[in-house]
Amino acid sequence: MFETAEVGNSISKEKYKKDVTALREELLETQKQLALSKCSTIIIIGGVEGAGKTETVNQLLEWIDARGVETHALDKPSDEEIERPYMWKFWRLIPPKGRMAILLGSWYTQPIVQKTFKEIKESDFQEHLEEIVSFESMLAKEGVILIKLWLHIKKDLLIKRMKKLENDPLQNWRISKNDWKFVKKYDKFREVSETALGKTNTKEAPWFVVEAEDFRYRNITVAKTIIGRLKDGIEEKKNESAPPLKPRKFEPPLNNIFTTLDYSKKIEEKEYEKKLPILQKKLYQSVQKMQKKDKSLILVFEGPDAAGKGGTIRRITGALNAKDYRVISVAAPTDEEKARPYLWRFWRHLPRKDKITIYDRSWYGRVLVEKIEGFCTDDEWKRAYSEIAQFEKELFDFGIIILKFYLSITPSEQLKRFKERQTTPYKQYKITEEDWRNRARFRSYEACAVEMFEKTSLPFAPWFVIPANDKNFARIEVLKTIIKEMKKNLK
């Protein structure tokens, strides 16, 4: 891949002067289009140390409206980053629609550097690259225009260039020991980079290798590439269909998990009162074990309105130290969340090591309510299954135990509870127009839930469908399941 960037491209001072003026206008015009579009952009500036990455960024920031851009350089991770999956710190940097982020150092840096210095196995390296491919394809589909630039410079020229800087008393501070460390590893670095670029050179996120020796050629090429990618990306997004915003109907298969549930299961109050504290103590003990093992726990609760999610969650938190857990009730996204890829708002609240996050409704909203109400496009809910699986896999690989509960009640039981809520003053807040609307779509919800279990009940993130017509039974069942599953995971 790099040979094409070793042909000695250069631009004369005069031509540069002339081209730059026009280029700046076009850059700014494109940036304006971006600001008005549904897209954001992430510009990755990669390449060997000393190829002039920082200089390129500084030049860009002079040419474009710097107020629309955030620049991020990779730094030693904070413990808040260390205590979350590797990609968390990059999710943090995703810019909102209309804005640009420039990354000096990206999700490529660690795998390439570690491979170059033989710190990871080939298989881990390859797996990492695969994760990157699906991550980038997701970003692209969510409207993040990825512009991946690789500044390349031949070894001998690089060395010449760095020596020159080093011998300039006013510039030598720009060269660090670290830079030389990379020069020594140039050949290996080049080989590893070429593999990485080749494998991640996808249609949605292609690489652009830029010959970096002549700074004029480098700057012009980088600017032109950015303009081209932005224009194409914005155009593509324009032609995408919008969500229908009217309900879709779905029919569950005649026989499905719900038809097999035994809703008659019951636990009498006396027995419940006896069992609850015993299970709560056991849960408390499993959490302590979990913390000793430096793992964390995510509990997801879904199910129709009035299925008893809140009450069940309170029986769980009743056994936890307040500092160890957070309950997140998923409501409408804020504008900061709406302006970013769908999963951003969930990455945002990921638990740190040793912690528990309980989601009262979750990222599965996309394949339930959003799918049914037509709040998302067909493409969006259809690709959500694999995106969610990828998301949960990253969490699991990091040592997070994920347990997903679906509390299921029958339509008649739901009606009974709705009516009770209407007649009990301090329960009325729980019953809204929306609940009645959803109730009318009960079967569509069942159909979507069935498909959801089918596609997202995975060994590392299983679904547990609990018949919840009897609250006591459901609560005890959920507590038992958590304890059992944690035991399994903490062996």
Next chain:
Amino acid sequence: MFETAEVGNSISKEKYKKDVTALREELLETQKQLALSKCSTIIIIGGVEGAGKTETVNQLLEWIDARGVETHALDKPSDEEIERPYMWKFWRLIPPKGRMAILLGSWYTQPIVQKTFKEIKESDFQEHLEEIVSFESMLAKEGVILIKLWLHIKKDLLIKRMKKLENDPLQNWRISKNDWKFVKKYDKFREVSETALGKTNTKEAPWFVVEAEDFRYRNITVAKTIIGRLKDGIEEKKNESAPPLKPRKFEPPLNNIFTTLDYSKKIEEKEYEKKLPILQKKLYQSVQKMQKKDKSLILVFEGPDAAGKGGTIRRITGALNAKDYRVISVAAPTDEEKARPYLWRFWRHLPRKDKITIYDRSWYGRVLVEKIEGFCTDDEWKRAYSEIAQFEKELFDFGIIILKFYLSITPSEQLKRFKERQTTPYKQYKITEEDWRNRARFRSYEACAVEMFEKTSLPFAPWFVIPANDKNFARIEVLKTIIKEMKKNLK
């Protein structure tokens, strides 16, 4: 203060049953009013360990709509918290308008505990309490209803209570060594708490001491107090005047800092080209020194449109490692920011240790553009001076160097630059309707700037007013000043 909570208040089972129903309705109704109001609320549950703080919170979460509440318990600080001023982690928790946060452990915890265990001097303890008073008064004025509850329980009763729990095999996990550590220190803890509560028992944020022995009395009293505080707080806010949303006019004094500036100062291109790299290297070296001393730097840039802020900032960042700095261009706040106290959006982006944050416009917008355009009330911009001073003091005390630059140009020079921008295509983006509107208010801006310097140029956060009609001079002057001031601060 605590005697009143040692009189043996209790409520019978029957009365409790009866009262709770009505109370839940009222709680929910009040919560609904809060959701529709311009207020948010922070409920602090304080008191000795073992007084039943967690139980109270769990009870509350069952009575109110838990989906509108976030509970936060104090935990060992993360390094991202350690590397920022003490209050940063609490700013992070401020809920948006309409929502509740319940704090188990608050900004009172550390000072009270440290004082109890003799880890801080009396004077530091007192200073901390004073900071809390001004912090809380600011929150209150910004629409955060503070509800400070202190659960009190007599020593002998507390010990009885804990022993009882400890002897219950199903409950003993609720009692930790730490709890006993506090019981041993009960008397000292009580004395210190009484001092802290007394000193912070303000009109805007009064304390409510609740006798906690009888859980029924405790729960009822807590709920009633919350209802009362919320109703009053929401009512008060309703009667507050809204921002005028039309421009205010201000006249600068005949003689002021601007009339004393020498705008004729100039640096020729040749000399500039010679000086710039020398100063950039010096700046780079001061930053390294700063990092060795574990300090950080905040640079604030204000000044009329076209004063050259962006260009000056680029000459600074040109001397920095990309990973060491962030440039934050202050634009319109997001809805997450609008929903919180004014300074929240600036706390949000505070630099970590060893880092540099450069603000292209800043929190001073409140006493400049917002004051002039009528975007804030008189009360808001008038109290902003002391709130900002308090804010910058906290940063300074934490070891952040704060330098504030005002680049000043004459109206005629501004006009010249506006016209140039209009005729240079790649500069047109820099000139908008708004710039012309602001230009029409040039004198009002000068007047507000003069008052701003007068009220906020402080020894720990000085203003530097730079005549910027000549860009070269301004850039060199700013670089020189930064280097000089850093040297002073790093002695």
